[in-house]
Amino acid sequence: MQPGGPGIPQCNARSPTLFTINTWLVCSLLANIFVAIIFPFCKRVPLRYQMKVKVIARNPDDYVRETKLDIQRVPRNYDPSLHPFEVSREYTRALNATKLERVFAKPFVASLDGHRDGVNCMAKHAKSLSTLLSGSCDGEVKVWNLSKHECVRTLQAHEGFVRGMVVRYCGTSFFTVGDDKTIKQWKMESPGYGEEEEPINTILGKTVYTGLDHHQNDPVFATCGQQVDIWDEQRSSPIRSFTWGVDSFSSVHFNPVETELLASCASDRSIVLYDMRESTPLKKVIMTMRSNTLSWNPMEAYYFTCANEDYNLYTYDMRYLAKPITVHMDHVSAVLDVDYAPTGKEFVSASFDKTIRIFAKDGGHSREVYHTKRMQHVICIKWSADNKYILSGSDEMNIRLWKANAAEKLGVLAPREREAANYSQKLKEKFQHHPQIRRIARHRHLPKTIYHQTKELRVMKEARRRKERNVRKHSKPGSVPVVSEKEKHVVTVVK
Amino acid sequence: MASPGEASVDETHVGKKKKLPARYWQELQEEERKDENKVKSDGEQSKEALQQEEDKTQKAKKRKQDQSPSDGEKVKPEKSDPFPGPAPIPEDRLQKFKRKDKLKKPHRKQHKLRDIIARSEDASEMAQKQAARFDLLLPEEAGFLEGDEDEDTCMISQEDIAEAVDITSGAKYFNLKLSQFGPYRLDYSKTGRHLLLGGRRGHVACIDWASKQLMCEINVMESVNDVKWLHTEAMYAVAQKKWLYIYDSNGIELHCIRKFNDVLRMQFLPYHFLLATASATSFLQYLDVSVGKEVAAICTKTGRLDVMCQNPHNAIIHLGHANGTVTLWSPNQKEALVKMLCHQGGVRSVAVDKTGTYMVTSGMDKKLKVYDVRTFKPLKSYFLSAGAACLSLSQRGLLSAATGDVVQVYKDVCSMPVTKPYMAHRLRGTVWGLHFCPFEDVLGVGHGDGFTSMLVPGAGEPNFDGLDANPYRSAKQRQEWEVKALMEKIQPELISLDPTELAQVDQATWEQRHQDRVEVLGFDPLAKEKFVPKYKKKGRSSAGAIERRKKQVAHEEQRDVIRKSVEDKMKMEKERKERERKKAALSTQKSALDRFKK
DSSP states (O other): TTTOOOOOOOTTTSSOOOOHHHHHHHHHHTTTTHHHHHTTTTTTTTGGGGGEEEOOOOOOGGGGGGTSSOOOOOOOOOGGSSSSTHHHHHHHHHHHHHHHHHHHHHOOOEEEOSSSSSSEEEEOOOOTTTEEEEEEEEEEEEEETTTTTEEEEEEOOOOOOEEEEEEEEEEEEEEEETTSEEEEESSSSOOOTOOOOSSSEEEOOOSSOOOEESSSHHHHHEEESSSSSEEEEEOOSSSSSSSOOOOOOEEEEEEEEEETTEEEEEEEEEEEEETSSSSSSSEEEESSEEEEEEEEEEETTTTEEEETTSSSSEEETTBBTOOOSSBBBBBBBOOOEEEOOTTTTEEEEETTSEEEEEEEEEEOOOEEEEEEESSOOEEEEOOOOTTSSEEETTTTTTEEEEETTTTOOOSSSOOOHHHHHHHHHHHHTTTTTHOOOOHHHOOOOHHHHHHHHHHHEEEEEEHHHHHHHHHHHSSSSSTTTOOOOOHHEEEEOOO | OOOOOHHHHHHGGGGOOOOOOOOOOGGGHHHHHHHHHHHOSOOOOOOOHHHHHHHHHHHHHHOOTTOSSSSSHHHHHHHSSSSSSSOOHHHHHHHOOOSSSOOOOOTTTHHHHHHHHHHHHHHHHHHHHHHHHTTTTTTOOOOOEEEOOOOOOSSOOOOHHHHHSHHHHTTEEEEEOOOOOSOOOEETTTTSOEEEEEEEEEEEEEETTTTEEEEEEOOOSSSEEEEEEEESTEEEEEEESEEEEEEEEEEOOEEEEEEEEEEEEEEEETTTTTEEEEETTTTEEEEEETTTTTEEEEEEEEEEEEEEEEEETTTTTEOTTTEEEEEOOOOOOOSEEEEEEESSSOEEEEEEEEEOOEEEETTTSSEEEETTTTEEEEEEEEEESOOOSSSEETTTTTTTEEEETEEEESSSSTTTTOOOSSEEEEOHHHOOEEEEOOSSSSSEEEETTTTEEEEEETOOSSSSOTTOTTTOOOOHHHHHHHHHHHHOOOOGGGOOOOTTTGSSOOOOOOHHHHHHHHHHSSSSSTOOOOOOOOEEEEETOOOOHHHHHHHHHHHHHHHHHHHHHHHHHHHHHHHHHHHHHHHHHHHTTGGGGGGGGG
């Protein structure tokens, strides 16, 4: 390499060097016909115009918007070398998104008050998203308009508790059962001016009914009490009655996919499965403690989740009842109600410990907990059919409306807004296991009592585990088998 | 679009059909249509109808070939697609967007993990393909310079290039004659639009160099060691004789930072908002310019630090020293991450390329060396008769080296042996600062007689990313960018030699993690508490009895340990035997005829 060799031209154009003159010569003579004559003689003339050169020359018009009314142009180049530190930057974005999520997590939307006693049951409307029915412990049924947060109709349905309520699949009428041993069918629209509020149909039963559910698409419904009855809407006596040596059932639910199947929770700690087309029940599983209600997964026909008195929820596969698929723990008191999201991926549970928790269908612990200072024991819970809201009815006569996704923005999103939300969601997912992000994402404020109870339960569980370990250590090998958490709570399966 | 009814009305004046220019894709269809026309009772079609049909056929072409058209009479025989499937993507482009190798599939038992990995791999593959496809659509192409057959490109003068290219590009070659306050250091802003000049004798000027507009010009009445733009063109830092100063683009002094003294060289890390300074007192300091705090001050104990550069790939600072070593620094560690002995004399200049692969150094021993900074191994060594005082690497990997008053530009220094410079240019004074302009084919040279902007075809990246550094951004866009950039400021703790480390699984062993935990807590949470015997009454807690009980417990524990070790031993023995048995079985492979052996 020869730096500054003879070939390096000077930068000063005015200095009369050989090169500049020669260049000038070429320029002036190019058009001249003498070029052909002169050229052979001056060999040293470098022919500058035969070099090929291109430099970057951008037309600003291609990169700037034409008018003020346009949006700005943003040319992209996805070359990774132009975007250094992509992992660190994404991590920072994920961290910010997680923090913002916790900032914007305001799940409580509204409270619907008007009941004069605790809310005992609720029913979603089959066709209208904004309609909700609720029955209270004094026999009153209210129909709510959720978008306006107001009660549109009140009727005194029963004497004593309204135990169960269900809207017919067509949405034109609904059924209620109460402590006064009656089943009543009501029209959905309120009576005209001067008309009496009267049921379309009343069935007087022999015993108290505690639960009720309607078939997905047939005029058939099921009640439970001392036995499980299947009713035809046209008849005043049940078309079928199931008993299996139990004195009372607390709830009954039709499978939304395999529509002829039913499941009910009995007070002898069992969950019984039925096929409507058969005369006898299919099978039952007996657990260590009583289940209050259950909810079928609307997307996976085999799975149902039951809310148990032992503070846990259990998801079962109805084909293999010997042990639950998942045990969902986190509540610190009896779980009273459970309802699946219409997507079948999550469910919400209501508990006696005054909280609502949201679980993933295969998650052992809850992803979210809702509570307020004023909310007492939550008795009934529903997940709205548009997968956006959760409705809870509690002891202190209020129905509360919650967002299913605490940090979600309500209302219509602009496309870019939605894109940004999706992007940050993906980022949060990607970096969810990083300790700093996980710590922020998992943090929830809990009421003092629940916080301490959780701690206490943890200590108790640890003590039990230790004791069992010690017992195993000091007994003959194999005589104290290891029982998994899933198997612990099932006593037996009867067919 | 004309309806079939109209077509029949228009029939009358269609004696001669206008022949459309032939297209290769129409040949077959044209013939078929002729056949059809013969058969048809109507005879001929109107021009409009013909065109309409043609449109239809073209649209159908765009769709899938095997879709049959709805009306029965226009059914064409099956014709195979000459280019079936999606358009192929060149392998090298795909390679460009490849982030990492495919993972090994986990065991079938871990079906959830398997599923997640499969999905994410699909998604990343699709992203890679889309990015590679998008790469074909980029509007600009890189510059180049090719001489005549027997002509070296280094012989071509700047004037000739400026004359040969278009006017706007030609105007990018210019000289600023500033002989009074020279020699000059310079810096281009991240977008490449703005130029900052700092004269040794106190002259500081910032210029929108493309439009040749002077933004501000001041004389700080002190010697200026280095100048640097901060994250936008609104602020810049000037290392003056004693302190570090921050000015805004109108030349108003914003800050005088007395914590930073005798600064000789500066580097700005744009994604971390850190200004790294190297001082004559051998201190390497980091200033967080978003909050104005000193992040780290490291005493390097290596004397005067006047050779400095950053690795744009991982934000590590490289310092060159008088004893021929180059050291690598991050703000998280008081010691150098790496020390490399690069030259026999002192190091004069260091430069690292954009991808963080190559480091180029030049030393007093008049050598120019290329290192791989991933493995810290030397790749190439060149001898320059004058030795290079300043080095700079462009976005596309051109290396400019200043030897005295000559600037040489080399191409492909890192990958293949080079004998001749790509370009060369002589200036009037000694070169003091050298910088390639991002996204332009321009090399800015600050020298004793002012500033020269050279044209170096093929230096700059032709296609910029509008969300990262947009030379054409408006004030509003700049503001938005600033907010976003501040939001995703990378914390200085994340600076490490491997910038992708954060995305890797932390495979620390249990012992390691436990040790970390103990360190954080200050005690061992899993430590076994010492056995304290219960106090028993009726003389059972005599000293001897207590000792006995203690011993009993200790023995019990000892027995546990022994039992476990024996079990382990047995297990290993068993495994060994099993292995041997298998080996033996394998070595004496039985054939079908073996059974006849006795």
